[in-house]
Amino acid sequence: MIGIIPMRGYNKSKNEIKMMTDTITQELTIQQVAEKTGLSVHTLRYYERVGLIHPINRKDNTHRRYTSDDIGWxxxxxxxxxxxxxxxQMQTYAELQRLGDTTLANRVAMLCDLKQQAEAHIQELEEHLKIIRYKIEYYQGVLSENQS
Amino acid sequence: MIGIIPMRGYNKSKNEIKMMTDTITQELTIQQVAEKTGLSVHTLRYYERVGLIHPINRKDNTHRRYTSDDIGWxxxxxxxxxxxxxxxQMQTYAELQRLGDTTLANRVAMLCDLKQQAEAHIQELEEHLKIIRYKIEYYQGVLSENQS
DNA sequence: TCTTGACTTAGAGCGCACTCTAAGTTGTAG
DNA sequence: CTACAACTTAGAGTGCGCTCTAAGTCAAGA
Known part of the structure; x- marks a missing residue:
């Protein structure tokens, strides 16, 4: 789950030092968030651009610094x-979230839809799996027969 | 099992007549296969073009006629x-199938991989669903409190 | 004969969700 | 002062899985 940390030399990279500092300040750089979440830095910026993530606070008005709340979201x-x-759909959800408590019912409705969709999807997967498991067993039978 | 028959007028369409004939001959047109399988005619031709489906036999060397074996595949x-x-991956699988019995072990291996993937996918969905279900319940609690 | 509708092909186009590029800025170590 | 790593932006590019278009053939019914 944790991204690959490239070896840039034997000394601690700036990133590692930042990481040590951030365990105190709790604010992470985009790179650190990428490593923590598994999303790429590109994707993190993309999500922000399209409104899935609110505009992240900047240190010195330039570099993003993510709070633990941001990570949670x-x-x-x-x-x-x-x-x-x-x-x-996530854009819609994020927009509703931004609009505040009055949109709670709408968000719950979206989550319910998603839940049902996912449950149906699981059902479908289970059914297809049955057939695939059956095929595997059948073919394995054929294979072991041919062996003997 | 028989696809939806579109109403194009009160007379039987050519398609319906073909369908009646085909209950005897057991060979379906691309349109009928689309209705039966849920794939579009475009997708059926696309699948054939990219080698997922072997070249379907033609009636009079032009129009495709699908056998029940074709439908099964x-x-x-x-x-x-x-x-x-x-x-x-499906192209690989189809190619192996075409090569015959000697590739059976390879195909079984592919199916096993798929099985494991799908099982992992279901696991992941179940875990995410737990959190979504929890959120729904929690928010519904908040909503009913506000109501009273 | 004309129209209609189902089919044919090669190839272009599309929506999604990223993913990458180019060009530039910033901040610290040596 | 220089080098370098990490960041910034706007916008272009990519891969997947279709999906559609244009131009044409063919057969049957009015």
Whole structure:
């Protein structure tokens, strides 16, 4: 789950030093968030551009610094994606979230839809798996017969 | 099992007449296969072009006529796709199938990989679903509190 | 004969979700 | 001062899996 840390020399890289500091300040660079979440830095910026992530605070008005709240939201986004929600739907969800408490019912409805979709998807996978398992068993039978 | 018959007027369409004939001859047109399988005619031709389906026999050397064996294979392809196999992998699988019995072990290996992938996918979905279900419940609690 | 509808092909186009590039800025170590 | 790593942006490019278009053939019904 943790990204590959490239070896740039024997000394600690700036990134590693930042990481040590950040265990105190709790604010992560985009690179660190990429490593932590599994998303690429490109994808993190892309998600922000398209409005899935609110504009991240900048240190000195330039470099992004992610808070633990930001990370929490990103990790939730990842779950929504992996469960089958499209980027478009996630944009809607993020927009509703930004609008505040009055949109809670709408968001719950979206989550319910997603839940049902995912449950149906699991059902479908299970059914297809049955046939695939059956095929495997049958072919393995044929193979062991030919062997003897 | 028989696809949806579109109403194009009160007289029987050519397609319907073909369908009646085909219950005798057991050979289906591309349109009928599309209705039966849920794939589009475009996709059926695409699958044939890229080698997922062997070249279908033609009536009078022009129009495709699908046998029940063809349908069986197509329905299996659909299951592979829905279980997460890529077009590329399916091309490999189809190629192995064409090469005959000596490739059986390879095909079984591919199916085992697919099985494991799909099982892992289901696991992942289940875990994400837990969190989504939890969120739904929590938010519904908040909503009913606000109501009272 | 004309129209209609189902089919044919080669190849272009599309939507999605990234993924990468080019050109530039910033900050620290040596 | 220089080098370098890490960051920044706008916008172009990619891979997948279709999906559609244009131009044409063919057969049957009015």
């Amino acid at each position: 990103i990790e939730f986004l990842i779950k929504l994606r992996a469960t089958g929600m499209s980027i478009q | 197509i329905e299996f392809l659909i299951k592979l796709r829905a279980t997460g196999m890529s077009i590329q």
